[in-house]
Structures are given as C-alpha cells and as structure tokens.
Amino acid sequence: MCSGRVDLAFVLKAFSVGMDGVFIGGCRLDECNYVTHGNYHALNMVLLCRKLMEHIGLNPERLKIEFMSGAEANLFVEGVNGFVKKVKALGPLGEGEGIDRNQLKSSLAEISKLVPYLKLVNQEKLASRLKTHEEYDGLFTKDEIDRLFREMVSYYIDPDKCQACMTCLRRCPVEAIVGGKNRIHVIDQDKCIKCGTCLEVCPPRFEAVKKFSGEPVPPSIPEAQRTIVRKGKEKGEKA
Ligand code: SF4
Ligand code: SF4
Numbered sequence: 001m002c003s004g005r006v007d008l009a010f011v012l013k014a015f016s017v018g019m020d021g022v023f024i025g026g027c028r029l030d031e032c033n034y035v036t037h038g039n040y041h042a043l044n045m046v047l048l049c050r051k052l053m054e055h056i057g058l059n060p061e062r063l064k065i066e067f068m069s070g071a072e073a074n075l076f077v078e079g080v081n082g083f084v085k086k087v088k089a090l091g092p093l094g095e096g097e098g099i100d101r102n103q104l105k106s107s108l109a110e111i112s113k114l115v116p117y118l119k120l121v122n123q124e125k126l127a128s129r130l131k132t133h134e135e136y137d138g139l140f141t142k143d144e145i146d147r148l149f150r151e152m153v154s155y156y157i158d159p160d161k162c163q164a165c166m167t168c169l170r171r172c173p174v175e176a177i178v179g180g181k182n183r184i185h186v187i188d189q190d191k192c193i194k195c196g197t198c199l200e201v202c203p204p205r206f207e208a209v210k211k212f213s214g215e216p217v218p219p220s221i222p223e224a225q226r227t228i229v230r231k232g233k234e235k236g237e238k239a
Contacts, residue, residue, distance in 0.1 A: 004038015
C-alpha cells in the first residue's frame, strides 16, 4: 500500500531473479496521509540502491521511483512507458553492462546478504527528509559506498578468551554462532549479517568478541579443538 514498504531487499531480489528494471510508484512527496512519510523513505532507499548498483557495475537507470497521486493515471502511464523504453534500450540485466552472469549473481547475493548491515549503517540517511535536489544528489555518494565495502566490518570470537557462556549464541538474530556448553564459540561468516550484537553482549570480563574493519578475520579454530577443558575436570574432579 505504501512505497515506504518497498524494502531494499525487495529491489535486490527482483534483480537477483533477473528483472531488467524496477519501477516504484509513490504518492507525491509531502502529500502523505500519515506522519511516517514513507515515500521519503522509499526515495532514500532508491538513492542508496542506485549507488549499490553502480558499485557492482549495474546501470542505476534500471531503478526508478516516481511520485504521483491516485488521480494522475496519465503520469503513471507516461512514467512506466518511458521507463520500459529505457530499460529495453539498456538490454538484459548485466549483459548490457558487460558483466559476467555468475559474477553478477554473486555480487547481488553478497549485497543482499548485507541488507541489514547496510540499513543499520545508513539508518539516519534513510530516515531523512531533505528539501532540495542538490541535497539529494549528495545524500549517498559512490565514494562513500565504495569505502563502506572497503572498510566492511567483521566479527570474530577469540578462542583464547571465549568462556562458552552462550550469551552471544542466544542473542545472535540469525543463528550465525556455532557453539554449545563447554565449546568455544565461532562465527559462521557466511551467515553473519554484521549486526554487532555479539560484541555488545559478550560479558566485559571475557571480551572475547573482536571487531575487524577492512581486513579478513582469522580462520575459525578447528572443530576438534573447540572443547574447553576446565581446570577441575582436567584433574579428573567432578564438576
Ligand atoms: S555480528 Fe554477531 S550477533 Fe550479529 S549476526 Fe554476526 S555473529 Fe550474529
Ligand atoms: S558471549 Fe563471549 S564468552 Fe560468551 S560464548 Fe559468546 S564469545 Fe564466548
């Protein structure tokens, strides 16, 4: 019902399944019936997504947002027709840009996986309501997005410090932490959405979770070496 409901993930999904273009129609700016002004959110999301598209080599013209009222069917028809014509001229997704199909698939998958992180680090900008075209032109820049990926954060559990308290495992929103009782916990980097919760909740007396920025995390400790042998047990004492 509201263009503000069109999530970044929906747009990336459309491209991931091979759509050549995505058109979003929203109500006129400043004419929203609600205090939320979701159409501003949709506009900000589109501007972010267009920069992400540029980052992976896709033509940002493949994503368009237009604003119109329910009484302006003519604008809708003109907007869609013009967009379809433009997308046809651009050619099939990726082919028109000369990107290898597998490369495009993996770039889209990588960015889709990072949607929660991208929304988190850009939440202030995504919620903004700017006034001028100039302000909007500078809301997201390609340099900023390139830097974001260059300095991408990762989280890692130091095996020498983890005490298997299981707090991070219980709080991770995507079950990216592998662990258990008396088992050194590790992060499955393929599942991690970089929310930072594990860093926040790991008790300060352990400080086992580390944040890395722009550099790869060390490999996880092998499964066979993850059991924590407590001192009492080592001597054969009962727990
Ligand atoms: S940053 Fe930590 S809590 Fe967040 S998804 Fe990754 S492993 Fe889970
Ligand atoms: S919260 Fe910290 S100490 Fe506890 S299991 Fe997670 S990484 Fe280990």
